[in-house]
Amino acid sequence: MPRPFTTLPAADDWPPVLRRHGLRATSATLGVLGVMRRAEVPMTHEEIQRAYAREFGAPPDKVTLYRVLERLTGAGLCDTLAGADRRNRFALHASGSGHVFECSCCHKVLPLPDDPELPAALARLGKALKRQGIRAQASAVTLRGTCADCGRHAA
Ligand SMILES: [Zn+2]
Structure with missing residues (x-):
C-alpha cells in the first residue's frame, strides 16, 4: 500500500526524498524519475526504457527497471495504472x-482534464460505500473510448 505522500521536489533534488522513503538514489532510480518527470502521459516499461536510452544512454536492464518501478510505487512516489490491454503504465505520483x-x-x-467537482463526487461515493461497510481507498477514474x-x- 502506498504511503501518504505530500511533496515532490521542485527540480531534480531526488536523493533526500528517496532516502526519506528508505530508497537508495541509484543512477537507474534517478534516471527513471527524470524520464517520468518529463513524460506527459503514463508510460509502459518499454516506453520508459526507450526514453531512458534517448536521454542517458544505456538503460537499466528489464529486471532492474521492474525493481526500480516497484520500489518507487511502493514508496508512493509513482503510480501504477493498469490498462485494459493488461499492461501497466507508470507516472510520477504528483503528475496529476x-x-x-x-x-x-x-x-x-492520457490524463483527464482537471475537474474541480470530481474530488467531491469521489468523496460522496466513498461515504456511500462506507455506509455499506466498505472502506474505499484509492480512487482513480478511467474513462474509455476512442482517442482523436x-x-x-475510423471515420
Ligand atoms: Zn487511439
Missing part, C-alpha cells in the same frame, strides 16, 4: 490526479 482516459483501440493513456487519432482513422 491519477484519473485517465484510455483509448480502447490504441491503448494510449483512432476516431479519425
Whole structure:
C-alpha cells in the first residue's frame, strides 16, 4: 500500500526524498524519475526504457527497471495504472490526479482534464460505500473510448 505522500521536489533534488522513503538514489532510480518527470502521459516499461536510452544512454536492464518501478510505487512516489490491454503504465505520483482516459483501440493513456467537482463526487461515493461497510481507498477514474487519432482513422 502506498504511503501518504505530500511533496515532490521542485527540480531534480531526488536523493533526500528517496532516502526519506528508505530508497537508495541509484543512477537507474534517478534516471527513471527524470524520464517520468518529463513524460506527459503514463508510460509502459518499454516506453520508459526507450526514453531512458534517448536521454542517458544505456538503460537499466528489464529486471532492474521492474525493481526500480516497484520500489518507487511502493514508496508512493509513482503510480501504477493498469490498462485494459493488461499492461501497466507508470507516472510520477504528483503528475496529476491519477484519473485517465484510455483509448480502447490504441491503448494510449492520457490524463483527464482537471475537474474541480470530481474530488467531491469521489468523496460522496466513498461515504456511500462506507455506509455499506466498505472502506474505499484509492480512487482513480478511467474513462474509455476512442482517442482523436483512432476516431479519425475510423471515420
Ligand atoms: Zn487511439
